[in-house]
Amino acid sequence: xxxxxxxxxxxxxxxxxxxxxxxxxxxxxxxxxxxxxxxxxxxxxxxxxxxxxxxxxxxxxxxxxxxxxxxxxxxxxxxxxxxxxxxxxxxxxxxxxxxxxxxxxxxxxxxxxxxxxxxxxxxxxxxxxxxxxxxxxxxxxxxxxxxxxxxxxxxxxxxxxxxxxxx
Amino acid sequence: xxxxxxxxxxxxxxxxxxxxxxxxxxxxxxxxxxxxxxxxxxxxxxxxxxxxxxxxxxxxxxxxxxxxxxxxxxxxxxxxxxxxxxxxxxxxxxxxxxxxx
Numbered sequence: 585x586x587x588x589x590x591x592x593x594x595x596x597x598x599x600x601x602x603x604x605x606x607x608x609x610x611x612x613x614x615x616x617x618x619x620x621x622x623x624x625x626x627x628x629x630x631x632x633x634x635x636x637x638x639x640x641x642x643x644x645x646x647x648x649x650x651x652x653x654x655x656x657x658x659x660x661x662x663x664x665x666x667x668x669x670x671x672x673x674x675x676x677x678x679x680x681x682x683x684x685x686x687x688x689x690x691x692x693x694x695x696x697x698x699x700x701x702x703x704x705x706x707x708x709x710x711x712x713x714x715x716x717x718x719x720x721x722x723x724x725x726x727x728x729x730x731x732x733x734x735x736x737x738x739x740x741x742x743x744x745x746x747x748x749x750x751x
Numbered sequence: 752x753x754x755x756x757x758x759x760x761x762x763x764x765x766x767x768x769x770x771x772x773x774x775x776x777x778x779x780x781x782x783x784x785x786x787x788x789x790x791x792x793x794x795x796x797x798x799x800x801x802x803x804x805x806x807x808x809x810x811x812x813x814x815x816x817x818x819x820x821x822x823x824x825x826x827x828x829x830x831x832x833x834x835x836x837x838x839x840x841x842x843x844x845x846x847x848x849x850x851x852x
Binding site: 586587590594597598601602604605610613614617620621624627628631632633636639640643644647648651652655656658659669673676677680684687688691692707711712715716719720723727730731734735737738741742744 | 753754757758759760761762764765766768769770771772773775776777779781782784785786788789792795796799800802803808809811812814815816818819820821822823824825826827829830831832833834836837842
C-alpha cells in the first residue's frame with residue numbers, strides 16, 4: 585500500500601513538474617506547479633512529516649502559487665514566442681543532461697546508499713517545538729528578522745518613485 | 752521494488768533536473784521563477800528523506816527554514832518582476848538585454 589502511494593505521489597509530482605516546463609500558458613504552468621506541490625506534500629506524509637506537509641500546502645499552495653497567479657494575471661503577458669534555441673543553450677542542455685545521467689548512474693549502480701531500518705521517532709509537534717526553541721532559537725530569530733526585511737523590501741520595490749518622474 | 756531512501760532521492764533528483772531544464776529552456780521570467788521553486792522543493796524532499804532514514808529531526812527543521820526563506824524570496828522576486836515590467840513592458844528574457852553590451 586505504501587509502495588503504491590509512493591509511486592502515485594511521485595508520478596503526480598514529476599508529471600506535473602514536467603508539464604510546468606512544457607506548458608506555454610503561464611496560468612496553466614502555475615496550476616501544474618500547485619499539483620506538483622500537492623504530490624510533494626503526499627511524499628512528506630509518507631516520510632512521517634505530516635506537519636511539514638501542512639506547512640508546505642499552506643505556504644506554497646496557499647500563498648506562493650496564489651501570488652504567482654495574481655502576478656501572471658496582473659502582467660497579462662502574451663504566450664511566449666517560440667524562437668529557436670541558441671547554440672549555447674543547446675550545449676548547456678546537453679551538458680546538463682550528461683550530468684543528470686552521470687548522477688543517476690553513480691547513484692543507482694556505483695554506491696547505493698545503506699538503507700537503515702527506519703525506526704521510532706515519528707516527529708511530533710512537541711519535537712519540532714523543542715528543537716525550534718532550544719537548538720535553533722537563534723536561527724528562528726534571524727529568520728523572523730529576515731521576513732521583516734523582505735516585507736520592507738517589497739514595499740520599497742513596489743512603490744512608484746514619484747520624485748524622479750517629476751523632475 | 753521496495754521503496755527505500757534511494758527511491759526518494761531518485762525522485763528528488765529527477766524533480767531538480769526538471770526544474771533545471773525549465774530554467775534553462777524557458778523564456779518567460781515568471782515560468783523560470785516557478786521552475787526555480789521546483790528546484791528548491793526537490794532539495795527539501797531530499798532533506799526530509801535523509802532526515803527520516805537517519806532518525807533525526809534536523810533535516811525537518813531545516814525544511815521549516817527553507818520554506819520561510821522561500822516565501823520571502825518569492826515575494827521579493829515577484830516585486831522585482833513587476834517593477835521590471837513597469838519599466839520595460841516585457842518579461843521575456845531575450846528582450847531584457849540592457850546589460851549585454
